[in-house]
Amino acid sequence: MTKTLLILNGPNLNLLGTREPDVYGHETLDDVKARCLGLATELGVGIDFRQSNHEGQLVDWVQEARGMADGIVINPAAYTHTSVAILDALTMFQGPVIEVHISNIHKREAFRHHSFVSGRADGVIAGCGTEGYLLAMRRLASLLGA
Numbered sequence: 001m002t003k004t005l006l007i008l009n010g011p012n013l014n015l016l017g018t019r020e021p022d023v024y025g026h027e028t029l030d031d032v033k034a035r036c037l038g039l040a041t042e043l044g045v046g047i048d049f050r051q052s053n054h055e056g057q058l059v060d061w062v063q064e065a066r067g068m069a070d071g072i073v074i075n076p077a078a079y080t081h082t083s084v085a086i087l088d089a090l091t092m093f094q095g096p097v098i099e100v101h102i103s104n105i106h107k108r109e110a111f112r113h114h115s116f117v118s119g120r121a122d123g124v125i126a127g128c129g130t131e132g133y134l135l136a137m138r139r140l141a142s143l144l145g146a
């Protein structure tokens with residue numbers, strides 16, 4: 001059966017491509033979505049690509065994933081460094097989870113070095129730019145045998 005990947009994006013990522021291109025590049029989130037859709041066709045998986053600025057919405061979507069997704073790619077953005085709620089929701093999801101950061105959070109301010117989500121993630125990709133989303137999808141497809 002076709003595997004479905006849920007790709008979640010946290011706060012302010014809707015503004016990707018409009019500021020700090022030296023850190024985050026020039027692509028918009030719609031550009032990233034288009035590239036993910038292209039790779040999904042190549043891998044033979046389905047994707048559901050979403051963004052929210054609200055922690056509770058992200059928690060609701062992770063909970064929903066238990067019924068509809070086989071794996072999760074998540075860039076929790078600033079919630080990476082603060083959210084036990086997202087960590088707890090991910091812990092209740094049974095499939096593989098890959099955490100993605102466009103920038104290398106370990107090369108940046110000290111407060112970005114700790115990730116709550118990494119305590120649950122099966123893999124973490126940081127500093128590979130928006131290509132990190134594609135690498136994460138390939139890893140999930142491989143883990144899921146897609």
Ligand code: CA2
Pocket residue numbers: 011012013014015016017018019020024075076077078079080100101102103104105112
């Ligand atoms: O490197 C990443 O992907 C981050 O998750 C991005 C978050 C930041 O808080 C994390 O520490 C690392 C920030 C997302 C802000 O998104 C924008 C990017 C460019 C322009 C506007 C917003």
